[in-house]
Amino acid sequence: MNGKHITKLGFQKKAVGLALAAAQIRGQAGLGQAEILGELRGVLAAPSEYGGSVYAELAAELLAQQEQERRGQSAPLRDSPLPYSVWGADLIEPGATAQMDMAMRLPVARAGALMPDAHVGYGLPIGGVLATEGAVIPYGVGVDIGCSMMLSVYPLPADLKAAEARQLLLKHTRFGAGVSFEKRERQDHEVLHDPAWQDQALLKYLHAKAAEQIGTSGSGNHFAEFGSFRLAQPDLGLEAGEYLALLTHSGSRGFGAQVAGHFTRVAEQRHKRLDPAAKKLAWLDLDTEEGQAYWQAMTLAGRYALANHEQIHGRLARALGVTPLLNVSNSHNLAWKQQVGDRELVVHRKGATPAEAGRLGLIPGSMADPGYLVRGRGHAAALASASHGAGRQLGRKAAERSLVKGDVQRYLEQRGITLIGGGVDEAPQAYKRIEDVLARQSDLVETVGEFMPRVVRMDTGSQDI
DNA sequence: ATGTAC
Numbered sequence: 321m322n323g324k325h326i327t328k329l330g331f332q333k334k335a336v337g338l339a340l341a342a343a344q345i346r347g348q349a350g351l352g353q354a355e356i357l358g359e360l361r362g363v364l365a366a367p368s369e370y371g372g373s374v375y376a377e378l379a380a381e382l383l384a385q386q387e388q389e390r391r392g393q394s395a396p397l398r399d400s401p402l403p404y405s406v407w408g409a410d411l412i413e414p415g416a417t418a419q420m421d422m423a424m425r426l427p428v429a430r431a432g433a434l435m436p437d438a439h440v441g442y443g444l445p446i447g448g449v450l451a452t453e454g455a456v457i458p459y460g461v462g463v464d465i466g467c468s469m470m471l472s473v474y475p476l477p478a479d480l481k482a483a484e485a486r487q488l489l490l491k492h493t494r495f496g497a498g499v500s501f502e503k504r505e506r507q508d509h510e511v512l513h514d515p516a517w518q519d520q521a522l523l524k525y526l527h528a529k530a531a532e533q534i535g536t537s538g539s540g541n542h543f544a545e546f547g548s549f550r551l552a553q554p555d556l557g558l559e560a561g562e563y564l565a566l567l568t569h570s571g572s573r574g575f576g577a578q579v580a581g582h583f584t585r586v587a588e589q590r591h592k593r594l595d596p597a598a599k600k601l602a603w604l605d606l607d608t609e610e611g612q613a614y615w616q617a618m619t620l621a622g623r624y625a626l627a628n629h630e631q632i633h634g635r636l637a638r639a640l641g642v643t644p645l646l647n648v649s650n651s652h653n654l655a656w657k658q659q660v661g662d663r664e665l666v667v668h669r670k671g672a673t674p675a676e677a678g679r680l681g682l683i684p685g686s687m688a689d690p691g692y693l694v695r696g697r698g699h700a701a702a703l704a705s706a707s708h709g710a711g712r713q714l715g716r717k718a719a720e721r722s723l724v725k726g727d728v729q730r731y732l733e734q735r736g737i738t739l740i741g742g743g744v745d746e747a748p749q750a751y752k753r754i755e756d757v758l759a760r761q762s763d764l765v766e767t768v769g770e771f772m773p774r775v776v777r778m779d780t781g782s783q784d785i
Numbered sequence: 786a787t788g789t790a791c
Contacts, residue, residue, distance in 0.1 A: 464786040498788045525791045540786050577787040585790085653786090 321353055329360055332589075335385065338378040339363075345374050395427030397595050402429055405701040408436025408760030411711070411752055416445035423448065428455040428603055430665055433702045435672050436760035437711025437752060443600030446671035446712075449705045453665055455603040456614060456655050458584040460668035464540075465580055465618050466625030467571035467653040467671075469682035469708075471549070471693060471771065472633045472644040476564040478548030478774075482738045485546040485775035492635040495741060495779040497539045498574070500532035507634075509534055511627040516620050520613055522582055523620065530575040530624060535631030537570045539779035541746060543687065544568045544632060547773040555768055556646055556680075563645070566636055567691055567771050569684060570628045571653070576621040583614040606666070615655075622654050648693060650674055650681045652708035660703065667703050675699070675706040675765050683765070684709050685754030687746060687776045688737045692758065694765035706764040710754040716745035720783050723747050728785050737773060743781010 326339045339360055346356045363375045367382035401424035406412065416438040423444050424432050431451040438447030443459030450460050494501055501507075512534065517527045537544055549565035551558055572579075587602035590610075594602055604611035626649055637644060650673055658667040673681040675696030683706065684691035691709075698704045714722065720743075728747040732739055744750075758767065 462786075467786075496788095497786085521791055538786070539788095542786085571786065574787060578790085580786085581790080 321347065321356065325353075325357065326360070329357065330364055331360075332385065335378060335381045338381055342375050342378050397425040397598060398427065399425075401425050402432070404432035404434065406434040407702065407707075407764065408757060411436050411756060411760060412438045412447075413440065415440040416447065419443070419445040420448050422598055423450050423460070423601055426452070426598065426601055426603070428452040430663070431660055431703060433705060435702075435705060435707040436757045437671070437707035437709055439712045441670065444668065444670045447707060448668075448670050449672045449703050450668045450670075451658070451660055451665040451703055452603065452668070453663065454606050456606060456611060456618070456666050457601055457603045457668060458580055458587050458614060459600045459602075460670055461580070461618060461655050462653040462670045463577055463580045464571035464653055465576035466622035466651050467569075468625050468629060468649060468651040469684065470568050470626070470629035470633055470647070470649040471682050472566045472637060473549050473558065473646040474564045474566070474637070474640065474642050475645050476640070476642060478562045478564045480546055480564050480774075482775050486738055486740060488636060488639050489544055489546070489740060489775065489777040492639055493544045493632060493777055494536040495539065495542070495777060497779070499536055499538075501535055506532070507535055507631055509627045509631065511620075511623050514620060514623070516616055519616060522579065523617060526575045526578055530573070533573040533575065534624070535628055535635070536573060537568070537628075537632065537777075537779075538573050542569045542571065543776055543778045544570075545687070545773040545776040547771050547775075549693075549769055549771045551769045558645055565771055566633060567682070567684065567773070568629050568632050570625060570632065572621040572625040573628070575624060579614075579617045579621055583610070583617070586610050586614075618655065622651050625651065648680045648682060658703070669705055669708075671708045671711075672705040673708050673765075674704065675702070676704040680768070681706065681765065683707060683754070683758070686710055686748040686751045687739060687742060687773060687778065688732050688735045688748045689751070689754050691754070691771045691773070692767050693769040693771065695768050696765055697763060699764050702764050706761050707757050710751040710757050712750055713752045714750040716750075719745045719747060719750035723749050725783075725785060732785070738775040739785060740775075740777040741780045742776065742778040742785050744783040744785055745781050746778060747785060
């Protein structure tokens with residue numbers, strides 16, 4: 321008798337172990353394998369009849385699992401989507417709108433909005449904002465949980481030599497999938513000592529990876545770049561003018577990716593009868609153990625991602641020998657509990673910047689276009705959100721197919737950009753014009769300052785620029 | 786996004 325016999329009967333998750341334990345006891349009582357399997361079949365068919373037996377614990381777990389399934393299946397999709405507001409509809413591909421429509425048909429959906437950088441993603445589109453009640457959607461947060469931006473403005477003129485900036489980035493940042501910091505370079509951080517790591521087997525398991533990778537940047541659209549930050553008028557305690565600044569885009573690395581993967585699978589298991597078109601929008605109820613576990617892991621991944629930025633900025637500030645005048649950061653892949661009207665809802669921002677009234681946020685353009693420090697206006701219909709960047713206008717493969725390397729190189733040269741790494745799939749031409757995107761959301765955020773990249777580091781793409 | 790499943 322082993323786990324395979326048990327799972328073959330149809331037992332799942334925790335029930336497998338419980339069934340094995342009960343089978344062992346029955347075996348010791350002298351029953352044969354066939355007899356035990358027969359009894360287990362009986363328990364599976366009618367768990368409520370085995371309350372007082374050796375199978376009591378197993379039966380209770382099965383009943384709980386059945387209840388979970390019923391919950392997930394109790395409310396079907398709405399026939400039509402709840403209404404939601406769209407910013408910059410002329411910039412948004414139909415596929416992204418279709419995904420948002422689907423999200424607004426979920427029984428747990430209450431409100432939503434689509435930002436002008438929106439494009440197709442898994443489940444919820446990138447640039448999608450979705451408020452649910454009592455439930456959280458792993459793919460409503462995204463694969464890179466806590467993906468975020470950080471800006472440091474230094475008390476230095478914006479004339480750092482490109483060669484020096486390049487050396488600093490090469491020495492103090494780490495890019496690439498799977499990369500970690502060398503053992504002797506590794507730094508500790510408060511977040512690694514959070515008691516939450518001990519609360520779940522998954523988090524315990526992922527702690528070592530998190531400790532190895534902290535302070536790294538990863539791959540894809542993540543970057544670290546020196547540039548000039550321009551403040552048109554005095555603000556935030558700074559005089560108007562140009563400053564040297566560092567802008568970074570990073571996330572929760574392998575740790576967050578595995579948390580996302582795990583809980584997405586759990587959510588999909590819970591909603592097996594959900595319309596296949598909404599499969600990637602499977603949710604977890606917050607009043608379940610799993611929902612709470614995801615919330616805890618997601619929150620930890622959000623703080624871990626910001627800790628990555630802190631270490632990147634800490635290393636570079638030390639190397640420059642300066643203390644920043646200003647440090648701003650924001651997550652743009654996360655869910656928050658937020659008061660919406662008279663209810664507390666779960667607001668998912670998947671590639672959307674929190675933009676409550678007065679709150680600072682960072683909206684990057686591309687490796688060769690300006691990014692912006694913005695101040696939120698707290699627009700209610702946008703659930704106090706804005707775009708998280710320019711947004712893709714070409715998918716990665718489409719960019720590699722259609723963009724000409726010489727055109728990309730010329731674009732960088734014309735703007736005086738020094739690039740380390742970088743792939744054609746991340747070329748400026750693969751993104752919407754940041755000016756267009758900002759123009760469509762002037763009622764969501766006001767511009768405070770402009771950051772122009774000068775020396776940019778990214779992971780190497782499959783096709784170098 | 787990650788480097789492929791506790």
